[in-house]
Amino acid sequence: MGDCFRLVDLPPELLVHIFTFLPRDAIHCCRKTSRYLYQTIKFSIELRYQVDREFAHVTDNPASLLPISERIAKLGARESGFSTMTPSWVRTIPVPFTTAGLYELSCGLFWLGESGREALRYIVLPNEPPGPNPSPIQWERIALPSSRSRIIDFGLAIDEHDLVVIATFTPTAPIAQLDALPLRRALAVSSGVVKLEFVxxxxxxxxxxxxKGPIEFPATQWGIPSVIIETVGDILVFVAAYPRVPIVPDHVYVYNWKTGSLIWEITAENSTYFGAVFLSTGVLMLPNTTTATLELWLLTPGQTAPVLTLHLPRLVPGIRIATMTARGEPNPSVSGRRNPAVPFHSSVEDSIIVFNITFPAPPNLFTPIFLFFAHRRALLSLLAAHPTPGDALDYADWGPDICRWINAGGLVTDWITTTSGQRCIALPARETASFLVLDFNPLTVHAASSVLPAEDDPFEDYGIWAEAVGSRLPVHVVSSRQQYDSYNGVSLDDARIIAFKKNMLRQLREVDVYFFG
Incomplete structure (x- = not known):
């Protein structure tokens, strides 16, 4: 017989290329088979980067110009910094204008709305330490073309489309009538036109x-609505609601934002939808407060009902949910431009979704607030396992093993931009408090010592749920050594904690950027 071919006879560079197709655990197994493979894998910078990325659940950015050695160093510094809550550096950025209640954090940009709601402001968050004499960071400004219009809210799709979608409200009443009222009151009582501008x-x-142009909706007599804007690929989801006008139903619109064509539309009872999340490019999740469910919808034409409904724990008779929002960062993308300054970004598939649930406050008591978390991948797996349209699952059949519930009554919950990848930032609502980072990366949890224990029923005595609220998703919690006494809220992205300082009038005046990496 001829000579037997052996894998180790291949050139090292070809071996390394083959191993790049293996998952992390398989690479570790190959290292143990021979001294030659051990050395080949150990000294391959490409394989080290791949293993490190898999552990951290990040995706490489092929547009980055950094060599692999620097990417490894930056990823290692980031993971080490977050694991010990030790930032590489801190920079304070003034807010030199009066803000409105609008904000967003995405793709390394931090956004605020100007008072008066006629313009948006944003900064590019720094990636490098400030140095001894740093140049001031400039706030860019995007103003509305019409002086009569006001910004309701906005949504971002920067990496994919260099896009900000701005929802505006233009009163149709004469200006003289509105000038006699404060802005918020004028918009609340005025009839007008809602429009989506693409900038x-x-x-x-x-x-x-x-x-193709702005999307304009029929004139409304109910004033300014509450809206949600999410964009992925060509799909735009727009939710418009009037929580203060109980007779007006909620509307959910799904558009092709490029052509302006409506794909599908549904209506629901007033105050049903307060959030919307793309689980993937083809699946939308709508938390439903009326039925206490999570609805999974397909983003194909003609949809009239969710393809899968996930029930939350049953509520005690007479108890209802007031609001339920949801957020996951980053969003899925069909394609996109990547910032070459960013060598990697959190995996969309492995990211967590955070849900914020509030209940009507009992007399003379605080409003009950709860957070719960689930991985995007786990929710999509439920859909794969129950593909029959119209299926519904009780919480006990889907939730306890993949969800983690937290009583958020003692946390600052004013800001929704608190998650990035598998991490979530929290700030206790005390005069002096530490930053808390909840890490849902299962590999980090496995390696950590401070893991919150699983709880079969963390809220047994709250009198809200009529069944056990299983909460067994593992999470590793890290607390900053330093305590802070001046922050009114925090946000998180892939490499930063952004902390907010307000003045005595509750106006945002500074943001402190804590950089990890």
Whole structure:
């Protein structure tokens, strides 16, 4: 017989290329088979980067110009910094304008709305330490073209489309009538037109070239609505509701934002929908407060009902949910431009979704607030396991093993931009408090010593749920050594904790950027 071919006879560079197709655990197994493979794998910078990325659940950015050795160093510094809550550096950024209640954090940009709601402001968050004489960070400004219009809210799709979608309200009443009222009151009582404007983020901030034009809705007599805007690929989800006008139903619109064509639309009882999350490019999740469920919808034409409904724990008769929001970062993407300054970003598939649930406050008591978390991948797996349209699952059949519930009554919950990848930032509502980071990466949890124990029923005595609230998703909690006495809220992205300082008038005046990496 001829000579037997052996894997180790291949050139090292070809072996390394083959091993790049293996998962992390398989690479570790190959290391143990021979001294030659051990040395080949150990000294391969490509395989080290792949193993480190899999452990941290991040995706490489092929547009990055950094060599692999620097990417490894940055990823290691980031993971080490978050694991011990030790930032590489801190920078304070003034907010030199009066803000409105609008904000967003995405793709390394931090956004605020100007008072008066006629413009948005944003900064590019720093990636490098400030140095001894740092140049001031400039707030860019995107103004509305019409002086009569006011910004309701906005949504971002920066990496994919260089896009900000701005929902505006233009009163139809004469200006003289509105000038006699404060802005908020004027918009609340005025009839007007709601419009979606599509604007480029990069200069000169004009109409987006891929959008056919603004999307305009029929005139409303109920004033300014509460809205949700989410964009992935060509799909735009727009939710419009009037919580203060009980007779007006909620509307959920799904559009192709480039052509302006409506894909499907549903209506629901007032105050049903307060959040919307893309689980994937083809699946939308709508938390339903009326039925206490999570609805999974397909983003294909003609949908009239969710393909899968996930029930939350049964409520005690007479108890109802007031609001339920949801958020996951980053969003899925069909394609996109990547910032070459960012070598890697959190995996979309492995990221967590955070749900914020509030209940009507009992007399003379605080509003009950709860958070619960689930991995995006776990929710999609439920859909794969129950593909029959119209299926519904009780919480006991889907939730306890993949969810973690937290009583958030003692936390600052004013800011929704608290998750990035598998991490969540929390700030206790005390005069002096530490930052808390909840890490849901199962590999980190496995290696950690401070893991919150699983709880079959963490809320047994709250009188809200009529069944056990299983809460067994493992989580590792890290607390900063330093305590802070001046922050009114915190946000999180892939590499930063952003902490907010307000003045005596509750106006945002500074943001402190804590950089990890």
């Amino acid at each position: 480029t983020v990069s200069s000169p901030n004009g109409p987006h070239p891929q959008a």
